[in-house]
Amino acid sequence: MVTVKNMNVCARLQNYTTVVLCEVDSIQNVKDSLKGAGYCEIDIAFYYIEDAKSDSRTLTQAVYPMVIGYWSSDNRLRRNMVTAASSSPKQRHNLWTCKKPTLDRDGDGVVINAEQKVVELMESIITTFSFEREWVLDACCGTGSAVIAALSVKRNAVGIDLDKRQTDHTEMKVEGYCLECDGDITMEDVESCE
Structure with missing residues (x-):
């Protein structure tokens, strides 16, 4: 439903x-x-x-x-x-x-989200339906594919999920993505809400 x-x-x-x-x-x-x-x-x-x-x-x-x-x-x-x-x-x-998609796994090898989407698909959707610097909201962000995709194509992003395990994983992925960006995006640009 x-x-x-x-x-x-x-x-x-x-x-x-x-x-x-x-x-x-x-x-x-x-x-x-x-x-x-x-x-x-x-x-x-x-x-x-x-x-x-x-x-x-x-x-x-x-x-x-x-x-x-x-x-x-x-x-x-x-x-x-x-x-x-x-x-x-x-x-x-x-x-x-x-x-x-290659499904993300936790430290014990357990799949975090069986419904994980491919970042490249999310990038394509986001670039088709938004312009740079606009906002993207993923209200069921799971492991953060759309959040990472939005950041990579120069959009602002908000990700929300009821599963704390998945949002913790998303935050870790965003942190890793920020480190790969050579200073273009820093964790100060990303705010985590508990």
Whole structure:
């Protein structure tokens, strides 16, 4: 079950784009939730995990939908909104491909998040639907793939998850990423909220 609530209560943004990665049987539920939350346009795209076996059952299980919602305070798309139209900073298409992720493990070798996404896929989505220095919110950040992706393509990022083990891991990954950036990003630029 997916519930979309008005995410604009405090920020008072004029417009924003929401991308929900979901299962095929959840598409209509997500679309209905976005429509009920006042999104002015809803779009669908898909991503394919390339490393799937070639039989048709596995192949169809390797394609996942993304529901994209465009919200605007006056319920109209604006020129500066990043949409499927030509105003997009990157040419938009309806099928992204990515490699199967190498799952992060803890010190005991236990997988931290079996649903981990590939950073490169998140980078592609983020560069398609946002501009540099804009904000990216990952409300189910898991092990932080979207947070790392946002930082790597010069976006601001906020990651939230209910699982403290995963947010601790995300913070560790962000710290490691900051060390690799040759001073472009430091931990002083990253704030952790307990």
